[in-house]
Amino acid sequence: MDDTAGRTPEGAPDDLSGMSEILQVRRDKLARLREAGCDPYAVTRFERTAYSRDVRERFEEMENAGVTVAGRIMAKRGMGKAIFADLQDDRGVIQIYIRRDDVGGETFEEFKRWDIGDIIGAEGFVFKTRMGEVSVHCRSLTLLSKSLRPLPEKYHGLTDTETKYRRRYLDLIMDSGTRRVFETRSAFIRHIRARLDARGFIEVETPVLGTTSGGAAARPFITRHNTLGIDMYMRIALELHLKRLIVGGIERVYEIGRVFRNEGMDTKHNPEFTMIELYQAYADYNDMMALCEELLSSAALGILGTYTVQWQGETIDLTPGWRRLTMADAVKLHTGVDFTSFESTENAVSAARSIGVEMPDGKAPSWGNLLYECFDRRVESKLIQPVFITEHPIEISPFAKKKPGDPRVTERFEAFICGNEMANAFSELNDPIDQRERFLRQAALRSAGDDEAEMMDEDFVTALEYGMPPTGGMGIGIDRAAMLLTGSQSIRDVLFFPTMKPVED
Numbered sequence: 001m002d003d004t005a006g007r008t009p010e011g012a013p014d015d016l017s018g019m020s021e022i023l024q025v026r027r028d029k030l031a032r033l034r035e036a037g038c039d040p041y042a043v044t045r046f047e048r049t050a051y052s053r054d055v056r057e058r059f060e061e062m063e064n065a066g067v068t069v070a071g072r073i074m075a076k077r078g079m080g081k082a083i084f085a086d087l088q089d090d091r092g093v094i095q096i097y098i099r100r101d102d103v104g105g106e107t108f109e110e111f112k113r114w115d116i117g118d119i120i121g122a123e124g125f126v127f128k129t130r131m132g133e134v135s136v137h138c139r140s141l142t143l144l145s146k147s148l149r150p151l152p153e154k155y156h157g158l159t160d161t162e163t164k165y166r167r168r169y170l171d172l173i174m175d176s177g178t179r180r181v182f183e184t185r186s187a188f189i190r191h192i193r194a195r196l197d198a199r200g201f202i203e204v205e206t207p208v209l210g211t212t213s214g215g216a217a218a219r220p221f222i223t224r225h226n227t228l229g230i231d232m233y234m235r236i237a238l239e240l241h242l243k244r245l246i247v248g249g250i251e252r253v254y255e256i257g258r259v260f261r262n263e264g265m266d267t268k269h270n271p272e273f274t275m276i277e278l279y280q281a282y283a284d285y286n287d288m289m290a291l292c293e294e295l296l297s298s299a300a301l302g303i304l305g306t307y308t309v310q311w312q313g314e315t316i317d318l319t320p321g322w323r324r325l326t327m328a329d330a331v332k333l334h335t336g337v338d339f340t341s342f343e344s345t346e347n348a349v350s351a352a353r354s355i356g357v358e359m360p361d362g363k364a365p366s367w368g369n370l371l372y373e374c375f376d377r378r379v380e381s382k383l384i385q386p387v388f389i390t391e392h393p394i395e396i397s398p399f400a401k402k403k404p405g406d407p408r409v410t411e412r413f414e415a416f417i418c419g420n421e422m423a424n425a426f427s428e429l430n431d432p433i434d435q436r437e438r439f440l441r442q443a444a445l446r447s448a449g450d451d452e453a454e455m456m457d458e459d460f461v462t463a464l465e466y467g468m469p470p471t472g473g474m475g476i477g478i479d480r481a482a483m484l485l486t487g488s489q490s491i492r493d494v495l496f497f498p499t500m501k502p503v504e505d
Contacts, residue, residue: 115150324413337354439461
């Protein structure tokens with residue numbers, strides 16, 4: 001019996017004309033089972049006593065012990081009076097051995113008709129074959145669910161990237177590497193929670209829908225609340241509600257949550273993604289830098305066992321002690337343009353043009369905007385090893401405190417690895433008068449057509465007027481951290497169900 005029996009080439013499940021005969025064969029098998037009084041979908045529960053990994057790793061103590069395993073048939077081999085099959089559960093694959101004399105002629109013949117992809121339960125005892133393969137010698141079998149669609153051919157798996165994203169369930173069945181990616185992602189989230197909980201942070205939940213959208217420069221999704229008769233916005237950040245909690249006296253707070261930005265899609269961006277934002281009273285952006293480094297470096301060491309990771313063709317060293325550069329110094333280092341030497345906007349405009357940078361339409365050519373554009377277009381992609389870029393211009397940092405001695409820049413940093421922004425943090429602005437003025441400037445930009453500018457949030461300003469202590473705040477992209485730790489090239493690789501354009505029938 002060929003172990004590819006019941007499989008089809010990848011892509012075939014979408015070609016209904018070419019698949020109609022195979023699909024009908026499986027439906028006919030289901031009909032015959034039901035006619036014989038066996039409905040494979042009627043089973044409501046199955047008692048499993050061991051997983052594949054248990055049997056393999058604990059063979060010495062489990063040899064000859066009775067076990068009950070369950071999973072999906074991934075391969076069948078053999079002929080005559082004995083068949084071997086591979087059974088896959090969520091911890092791996094275990095071989096099962098089915099012999100006519102042990103399970104009975106009727107059950108044996110039924111099993112021969114079961115297909116690759118069917119989900120079954122098997123009861124038997126643990127043994128090792130003459131070839132040294134740890135296996136389960138079956139005494140009884142139960143069909144738990146009939147697969148009506150054949151799996152892709154085993155040895156090629158699921159190679160079409162778009163199909164992997166659209167049918168993640170199929171990707172997970174066929175590729176154990178995909179499961180490991182998401183196990184690493186889950187381990188990172190657990191790691192973050194454990195570290196912050198140990199530091200006295202409280203995890204909270206805040207609204208996804210609001211009457212304003214703020215906390216980041218991004219275009220929001222708009223929806224309609226029918227009962228209230230108003231438009232509402234899906235959140236683009238977690239910031240403003242969490243800082244309200246700091247005002248309320250919860251001094252260390254964090255949230256891991258989904259945010260939504262109505263923007264383009266590429267290997268770094270998905271319209272919905274997961275962030276952690278955290279805020280600590282009586283701290284500043286230097287404290288956040290230390291915390292960011294500790295969280296990401298310790299995650300690599302704790303989850304992968306090393307500070308060194310391979311990502312985007314680079315060997316990345318996450319050993320603590322990351323480099324720190326001001327944005328102006330980074331621009332000078334990589335372009336030769338020294339923004340700290342300019343006294344006028346005209347000089348900054350000329351210098352930016354000298355390296356091919358012009359302001360986007362609708363944005364004022366200020367010193368700060370020009371510095372940021374030069375950094376964004378000429379520097380960011382060159383930041384390979386971990387680095388903190390500090391002292392962002394005030395124009396692009398509406399929630400950060402001004403740096404003492406230089407009101408053009410703020411106490412803010414972004415962490416970059418392989419040209420990817422990994423974290424963003426501030427010494428949070430707690431001056432309600434300054435905050436209102438910055439909101440008004442952002443509102444003016446929005447009125448002028450900048451749909452990524454901040455909306456006015458009167459209640460947030462009101463909260464600040466009651467008094468917020470000096471606070472350090474930070475956001476870390478969970479998806480990009482997962483990309484780093486798994487060596488994934490696209491954000492879609494670390495999202496179970498990335499946003500995809502619908503396929504026309």
